[in-house]
Amino acid sequence: METERLNGKKYFTLTYGCQMNESDTERINGQLEEIGYEPAARLEDADIVIMNTCSVRQNAEEKVYGKIGEIKKLKDKNPHMLLGIAGCMAQENKGKLIERMPVIDFVIGPYHIHDLKDIISRENARGGHVVKTERNPHSVSDYSELRAVRKSKIFAWIPIMQGCNKFCTYCIVPYVRGREISRTIDDICKEIKSLAAEGYKEITLLGQNVNSYGLDFRNGTNFADLIRAIDEIDGIERVRYMTSHPRDMTFDMVDAMAASPKVVRHMHLPVQHGSNDMLKRMNRGYTIEHFKELLAYVREKMPDIAVTTDLITGFPGETEEMHQETLNLLKEVRFDSAYTFIYSPRTGTPAARMEDQIDDATKHRRLQELMDTENVISLELNKAMEGKIHEIIVEGPSKQDENIWYGRTSSNKMILFPYKDGIQVGDTVAARVNVGQTWVLKGELV
Numbered sequence: 001m002e003t004e005r006l007n008g009k010k011y012f013t014l015t016y017g018c019q020m021n022e023s024d025t026e027r028i029n030g031q032l033e034e035i036g037y038e039p040a041a042r043l044e045d046a047d048i049v050i051m052n053t054c055s056v057r058q059n060a061e062e063k064v065y066g067k068i069g070e071i072k073k074l075k076d077k078n079p080h081m082l083l084g085i086a087g088c089m090a091q092e093n094k095g096k097l098i099e100r101m102p103v104i105d106f107v108i109g110p111y112h113i114h115d116l117k118d119i120i121s122r123e124n125a126r127g128g129h130v131v132k133t134e135r136n137p138h139s140v141s142d143y144s145e146l147r148a149v150r151k152s153k154i155f156a157w158i159p160i161m162q163g164c165n166k167f168c169t170y171c172i173v174p175y176v177r178g179r180e181i182s183r184t185i186d187d188i189c190k191e192i193k194s195l196a197a198e199g200y201k202e203i204t205l206l207g208q209n210v211n212s213y214g215l216d217f218r219n220g221t222n223f224a225d226l227i228r229a230i231d232e233i234d235g236i237e238r239v240r241y242m243t244s245h246p247r248d249m250t251f252d253m254v255d256a257m258a259a260s261p262k263v264v265r266h267m268h269l270p271v272q273h274g275s276n277d278m279l280k281r282m283n284r285g286y287t288i289e290h291f292k293e294l295l296a297y298v299r300e301k302m303p304d305i306a307v308t309t310d311l312i313t314g315f316p317g318e319t320e321e322m323h324q325e326t327l328n329l330l331k332e333v334r335f336d337s338a339y340t341f342i343y344s345p346r347t348g349t350p351a352a353r354m355e356d357q358i359d360d361a362t363k364h365r366r367l368q369e370l371m372d373t374e375n376v377i378s379l380e381l382n383k384a385m386e387g388k389i390h391e392i393i394v395e396g397p398s399k400q401d402e403n404i405w406y407g408r409t410s411s412n413k414m415i416l417f418p419y420k421d422g423i424q425v426g427d428t429v430a431a432r433v434n435v436g437q438t439w440v441l442k443g444e445l446v
């Protein structure tokens with residue numbers, strides 16, 4: 001009945017923020033398709049629009065507000081269009097979003113993807129102003145029950161846990177995503193096995209801090225056990241994981257990764273800052289000395305590993321000397337790349353209430369210095385790959401030119417190559433690097 005009524009109706013989802021949101025969107029799409037919606041090619045063709053939002057920085061939120069304004073104009077023309085706000089801004093702002101922008105029909109937090117079908121099937125869905133944001137400790141089991149409509153047939157996101165217990169003083173994530181809840185190893189492996197049977201080759205295990213996976217079971221289960229269990233699954237070639245936390249990663253976990261034939265030679269290990277004073281004020285729970293020791297072990301066990309990081313600049317109280325310590329760390333450690341962010345105060349977090357906030361001009365200048373320093377290093381490391389042959393899994397045509405395709409190395413470096421007859425998405429092939437650039441490598445298949 002329901003399906004018939006909806007026949008021909010179309011949905012469009014927009015995703016902001018991290019990979020966890022990308023993955024949640026796949027499950028949101030799964031819910032919509034279960035009740036008969038089909039994907040719309042363009043936003044303006046949609047009967048329902050769902051925005052899966054992020055509140056990690058102010059500019060992420062501003063993008064969403066801007067887009068809502070745009071959608072309001074479309075809704076004025078198409079009176080049947082429904083607009084739902086999902087994700088972290090939904091969880092953070094709840095009903096206040098609708099008060100501020102009444103064009104929103106419903107608000108649904110990350111714990112309520114399973115309620116979506118019910119909300120939009122209601123008679124009063126449009127203008128009903130339903131708000132579903134209560135915390136639900138069982139929601140992690142939804143990951144196994146909710147069908148995902150995956151974008152790719154080769155690469156898949158696998159959420160292994162929800163939430164974060166770390167409470168870094170700048171970060172909103174623990175407030176919007178709640179405490180850590182892990183999925184069981186059996187449940188995760190069941191999902192991966194069925195993906196392997198469908199022909200998937202690469203999976204990415206997702207968690208805000210994968211190194212604390214399983215600790216909530218309080219029975220000794222940890223991330224190393226999960227890695228070892230996934231190693232047994234035939235068919236999957238590569239296992240990626242993100243994000244790692246320097247405080248919770250143990251040497252045993254590094255050993256499990258090094259011993260695994262599937263775990264990739266890439267680690268995203270956010271250091272956030274080069275000064276111990278800053279790390280303390282950020283509540284990161286490690287020192288630079290510990291970070292370097294851990295990294296040395298990682299590189300000893302996996303010499304070919306690429307390591308990337310996140311950095312925050314302009315955190316309250318950051319002096320010129322502390323900023324210099326981050327620049328020095330970059331030069332000493334030589335990350336393959338670094339994502340650099342300007343500190344953005346988030347209401348309700350301890351850092352937003354700290355004195356000695358840094359002015360915008362200083363933040364921007366320091367950001368530029370971090371980027372300039374890192375770009376030189378990234379370029380040098382990529383240039384050093386010139387002439388070498390690497391195994392890549394083909395991801396498809398590049399955005400700029402459909403005759404130039406790309407694939408990724410185990411170390412997560414993107415190699416662009418001229419398309420060759422017969423090549424398909426998901427092929428594992430050898431590519432020679434001809435030119436190393438800051439962000440990508442140019443090469444050819446051999």
Ligand code: SAH
Pocket residue numbers: 056057170171172173207208209243244245270272310311312341342343344345346
């Ligand atoms: N759980 C991951 C990622 C969290 S969000 C981790 O712990 O690394 C991704 C990145 O956004 C963080 O690593 C941090 O560098 C940045 N970030 C988080 N909150 C921020 C804020 N208030 N201002 C600026 N950058 C922030």
Ligand code: SF4
Pocket residue numbers: 164165166167168171172173174208209245
């Ligand atoms: Fe935020 Fe820190 Fe948790 Fe990462 S570990 S999500 S930065 S609180």
Ligand code: F3S
Pocket residue numbers: 016017018019020021053054055056087088172173176177
């Ligand atoms: Fe953003 Fe939420 Fe991810 S705040 S970074 S979408 S967990």
